[in-house]
Amino acid sequence: MSELKIGYARVSTNEQDLTAQRIGLEALGVPADRIYVDHGLTGTTRARPGLREALAACRSGDTLVVTKLDRLARSVPDARDIVAELTASGVRLQLGGSVHDPTDPVGRLLFNVLAMVAEFEADLIRARTREGMAVAKAKGRLRGKKPKLTPRQEAHLVSLVRAGEHTTLELAELFNVGRSTVYRAVQRAGVTQGNE
Numbered sequence: 113m114s115e116l117k118i119g120y121a122r123v124s125t126n127e128q129d130l131t132a133q134r135i136g137l138e139a140l141g142v143p144a145d146r147i148y149v150d151h152g153l154t155g156t157t158r159a160r161p162g163l164r165e166a167l168a169a170c171r172s173g174d175t176l177v178v179t180k181l182d183r184l185a186r187s188v189p190d191a192r193d194i195v196a197e198l199t200a201s202g203v204r205l206q207l208g209g210s211v212h213d214p215t216d217p218v219g220r221l222l223f224n225v226l227a228m229v230a231e232f233e234a235d236l237i238r239a240r241t242r243e244g245m246a247v248a249k250a251k252g253r254l255r256g257k258k259p260k261l262t263p264r265q266e267a268h269l270v271s272l273v274r275a276g277e278h279t280t281l282e283l284a285e286l287f288n289v290g291r292s293t294v295y296r297a298v299q300r301a302g303v304t305q306g307n308e
Contacts, residue, residue, distance in 0.1 A: 115173040117206070119147035120166040122183045126152040136179040140206065155186035156234050158193070167194075172202030181207050181223070182230035191227035260289045261297065269294065270301040 119142035121133035130149055137147050148169065150162035163184075170176050176198060178184045184205075185191035195214055198205050205212040207226070213219040248254040261269065269287055272278055273294075284291045 115175070116146060116171070117142045117175050117177050118166055118169050119177045120149070120163060120184060121147060121179070122150040122153060122155060122160070122162065124152070124154050128152075133179050133183065136208075137177055140177050140179075140209065142177050154234075155182060155184070155230070156190075158185075158190055167197065170198065170201065170203040175204040175206050175211065177206040179208055181226045182233060185227065185230065186234040187231050188224065188227040191223070191230070195223065260293045261287060266297045266300075269297050270303060273298050273301075273303050 117140070119134075119137035119140075121130050121137060123130055123133075128151075130151065134144070134147055134149075138144060146169070148162045148166035150160040153160045153162075166176060181191060185194055195205055195212065199214050207223075212223055214223075245254055259266075265287060269283060272283060272286075278286070280291050280294050283294050287294070
C-alpha cells in the first residue's frame with residue numbers, strides 16, 4: 113500500500129474559517145478527502161474528534177501534515193506526546209514544508225521551541241480574554257450566555273414537568289436542548305421531578 117499524507121486543520125472559534133489551512137494542506141500534497149478538521153476547539157486539549165480521526169487514519173509510513181504546529185497542539189506536553197505517538201507508529205510529522213525528524217537533536221530543539229511559542233501564545237490569549245472580561249464586567253456589559261429557552265418556553269417546560277407525563281430525555285428532545293438545561297429549569301422553578 114502506498115504512503116499517504118493525512119492533513120489536520122483546526123480553528124479555535126466557530127467564527128473562524130478553515131479555508132486557508134485547507135488550501136495550505138492541499139498545496140503540501142494532502143488530498144482534500146484526507147483532511148480532518150476541528151472547528152471551534154482549542155488546541156490546549158487533546159480531546160478533539162478531528163485530531164482523533166486524523167491520528168487513527170495514519171498508518172506506518174504515512175505523514176501527518178499540519179500548516180503550523182499551533183494547529184496541532186498549544187502545549188509542550190501535548191505536542192511531545194503526539195510526536196511520540198506518531199513516531200512509535202512509524203508516522204512522520206510535517207510542519208508546513210518541513211518534515212520533523214525526532215532523531216535529530218537540532219530538529220528536536222526547534223520542535224520544542226515551536227511548541228513553547230505555541231503554548232506562550234495560548235497563555236497570552238487566555239490572559240487577554242480574562243482582562244477583556246474583567247473590563248466588560250466592570251462596565252456592566254458582561255451578561256453571560258443567552259438562555260437556551262425563552263421565559264415562555266421555560267414556563268411550558270416546567271408545566272410539563274409538573275404534569276409528570278414525560279421523562280427528562282423526552283423533554284430535552286421536545287425543546288431541542290440538553291438534559292442539563294431541563295434540570296436547571298426545574299431547579300429554578302423549585303419543582304421535584306419524578307420521571308427521569
